[in-house]
Amino acid sequence: MQPRVPNIALRLLLAEAGWTGEALVRKVNQLGAEAGLSLRYQRASVTQWLSGVKPRPPVPELVAEGLSRALGRRVTVGDTGLGRTGETDLSAWWGDSVARLIDPERRALLVGAAYSVAALVVPAWTTVGSARLGAPSQTADDIRVGRPEAASAAAMIRVFSDSDAALGGGYARRALAGYLSTTIAPWLRADTNPGLRRELLTTAARLSYLCGFMCFDDELHGSAQHYYLTSLRLAAEGGDAYGYAIALRALSVQAHHLGHHPQSLDLAEASVRTASTRTPPHSSAFLLGQLAVAHAAVGNRRDAATTLNAADRHLARSVDSTAAVGAYHPASLAHHYAAVAVCFGDRATATRALASSLRCRPHRERRSRAVTLAQLAELQFAEGRLEQACSTWQDFLDDYPLLCSRRADRAMASLRAHARAHRRNPVARALLERASTLTVAAKGPRVP
Incomplete structure (x- = not known):
């Protein structure tokens, strides 16, 4: 057994951040909660880490993320001295978009992955959109993919979307992760014509987006971010600007939910810039509604109102709002009106908007209805209307x-x-x- 080597790198990072060991474990426990974990680390754990003990994943990733936020720059697992020999920094794992679909549970990602603010810095569509369609990174000679396979994959978008809307993300997220890993990833590695591959990449991007949202609904934020970023890369590789836009929007929604409001606004603005002028009206409204909320969260009252009005106008021109991914209808718009009102402390307006959202909500969207009811009840309670x-x-x-x-x-x-x-x-x-x-x-x- 090799002797432990004191972790000077971690000690220097703590000094740079002005953190005590107690501050570090508080941040690790907090980030663990973001990732769906219940952690109870105490100051003694930091003493062990500084002495050379290597904690098991995802603790090194959580330490790196906490220090990244404190220092305002990216800190990798390697920088902290907590990585094990031969271990790669998962937050830097960007190379092969198809590889990101391989069952991430084996990479300790499906449960307990660390959410990374640093990972929200993503390239603009103008940078990635001109890239050529990627060829299969590793041809699967024994797999043949044709029109029937592409059609079956596209049909699964509706299957998983309906399950999520009616029952919540917890029931099907493992099934979808497995489907992406065992079916979609091998198909994307198969040798097929460019048109069909582009179609498969677009479908894979939508399915990865859905898996991300299921993880978000189950409060597994590191895993949700992983799938959203995967969706972003797949859309880029497939030349799908709208897919890239909705993945940016999803990252914005999540950042807003977790309190990272400047990053949420940057992502929402990028999503609207990415959408083309040919984007259907309900899809434009879908993107603009989130941008309005992001503006409100940083106090941009006028921009929030202007953007909400634009979303309203686009939705009024819509003839179809039932997309399996990116559905947007009057209930969605009313919910965004409520979210903007909450940001400005206007509980009365938010209450009316949530009530309107519930009246318009399609019956099949049980999970969204339940979450909206809970939000409305919280506001009613805050106003002293107990009964x-x-x-x-x-x-x-x-x-x-x-x-x-x-x-x-x-x-x-x-x-x-x-x-x-x-x-x-x-x-x-x-x-x-x-x-x-x-x-x-x-x-x-x-x-x-």
Whole structure:
């Protein structure tokens, strides 16, 4: 056994950041929560790391990400001295877009991957859009891919999209990850004509986007970012500008959700710039709605209002808003009006907009309806309308047992906390009793 070598690199990075060991483990635990992990590291762990102990993944990635955010520059796992011999820095794994589809669970990515702010710096479409269609990186001689395979892959977009919308991301994200790994990746490696390969790349980009959103819904943010970035690369390789735009939008939504508002705005602006003038009206509205929210989050009130109005005008001209990826309809627009109002502290407007969104929401979108109901109940509670909030939460409970979504689970936890605080109120007590019954009866153990 080789003697441990003190980790001078990590010590110097901590000094540069002005961090104590306690500050580092707080950040690691926080980033672990972003990745869907419950970590409980303490100061003693840092003492071990500084002495030369190499923690298991994803801790090195979390340390690197935390220091990157603190220092305002990219810090790799190698820079921290925590990488094991022969180990590569996963955040720098960009080479082969098809390789990114190979079951990332074997790369410790599907569960517990670190979300990286540094990875949000991506090239503009004007830089990547002129690149030639990539040839198969590794030809699979025993696989033949033709029109039937391409059609079957395209049909799976609707299958997985409908499952996600109705039941949440938790049920199908593993199935979709496996499909991308065992079916789509080998097809993309097969020798086929350029037109068919471009079609397969576009389909793969949409499926990767969906897998990212399923991970986002299940609050696995590192994994979600991995699939969104994969979607971005596949769209670039396939020459699909709109696919590139919606992947940028997805990264913007996630960055906004996690509180990285300047980055969210940059990505949303890039997504709108990427879309061509031939983009269908509902697709333009889809991109503009997120840009409005991103403007609002950084306080750009006038830009947010102007962009929302533009989204409204585009949607009014739309004749089809039911796309499997990028669907946008009046319920979506109303939800964006609510999100902008929340950014400016206008709860009354946000409440009205969420109520409008619920009235317009297609019945098949159960998960979105449940999340919106929870958001509306939170606003009603904040306005002191306890019994109205309880009524809204009762509607949420109608949908909740059918969902496998950590966003819905988080809403349920909030519901129970509010109801417990007001259990002397008979309406709140009835809500708490029903919620407790559903939690015990309907929810089995979660698959990570």
